[in-house]
Amino acid sequence: MTSYTFVEDVEAEVPVPDNGVLSRTLFNDEALKVVAFGFSAGQELSPHTAPMAAVLQFLKGEAELTLGSEKRNVRAGALVHMAPGLSHGIIAKTPRHAVVHAEAGSG
Numbered sequence: 001m002t003s004y005t006f007v008e009d010v011e012a013e014v015p016v017p018d019n020g021v022l023s024r025t026l027f028n029d030e031a032l033k034v035v036a037f038g039f040s041a042g043q044e045l046s047p048h049t050a051p052m053a054a055v056l057q058f059l060k061g062e063a064e065l066t067l068g069s070e071k072r073n074v075r076a077g078a079l080v081h082m083a084p085g086l087s088h089g090i091i092a093k094t095p096r097h098a099v100v101h102a103e104a105g106s107g
Contacts, residue, residue: 061096
């Protein structure tokens, strides 16, 4: 058994759909869950909360990100740490990829 998980190309693992949102779990164990998302332009992940801390990393495209009561325009290269219970949502302005790294087992 290897002691690492290697994903050479996250965008290839989760292609942006023609219309919709696609997600794929890239890694999941008792400490960490990593999920990649592909959003077509105009698609939305409605505001929601999670019981664990998470880091959201934008790999491609532009989006409007809601963090609590704040709205931010984000693009490739942006990264945000979210505390447990923070309401957050995404509206894709262009086709985009993002990866969520979530602390597992704390919820």
